[in-house]
Amino acid sequence: MSEPQTHDDLVELIVPLIEPLIERQEKVEQGLAAQETVLAELTNQLERLTSIGPEQEVSPWNLYAANPKQISELLTKINQWLPWMNATYGAGQSTNMIPACWFLHPNVVAQVVGLYTSWTAANYGSENPNSDLVYWNLRYLPDVLDIVNAPADKGGMAGCRREHRAPERTDPVPEALTDEFAQWLAASYPIEQPDETNATEHTGIDEKSTL
Secondary structure (H helix, E strand, O other): OOOOHHHHHHHHHHHHHHHHHHHHHHHHHHHHHHHHHHHHHHHHHHHHHHOOOEEEEEEEEOOOOHHHHHHHHHHHHHHHHHHHHHHHHHOOOOOHOOOOHHHHHHHHHHHHHHHHHHHHHHOOOOOOOOHHHHHHHHHHHHHHHHHHHHOOHOOOHHHHOOOOOOOOOOOOOOOOOHHHHHHHHHOOOOOOOOHHHHHHHHHHOOHHHHO
16 A cells, blocks of 8 residues: 655645646736736826817927927937937938937928937836837838938938038918918808707797797
8 A cells, every 4th residue: 555645745746736827827917017007008198188178288399389498498408319319320321310400400300309209208108118119210210310311402401411501491481371261261161150040940939938
């Protein structure tokens, strides 16, 4: 007859069976924690999107509506960031860099602001790895560099590789046709005004009957 198994013998038999289950449970818990973090970030983004209204705070990168102090601080950060960006992504090629006179080209300023803010969004505020930085590397940066490398008559800085050349602006910016636009808008998208007569007919209420 075989000797009865001791407590230690049972432990040795059970432990190899339990350890994989514990490891699997830990991985599941880690996955759930990561998903909870992602869901929290998505919830925050959704709340920001749904809260947009007439009183929504203006973002500091809004060159149209942000106050001068916000814009000044942002552009200063960008000017400090660009040498690092050029050294990191330039690869020794001038066409992979943004010239130092970028701020003297209004259309380039708008593009560089978008490039920088999207870079900060990909590199700050998230604890979990995602594809935002890869998308910035492969899509945002090349697209902006294409605009920057365009000829001067296309609004680019191709002529500024050695020294700054003032951008060519031969055509004045067209003024808004305010009156014509208002007439077109009213004709194309008329806003119906409530008709008191029709409202009375629809409700079937006669002023005399209420007396």
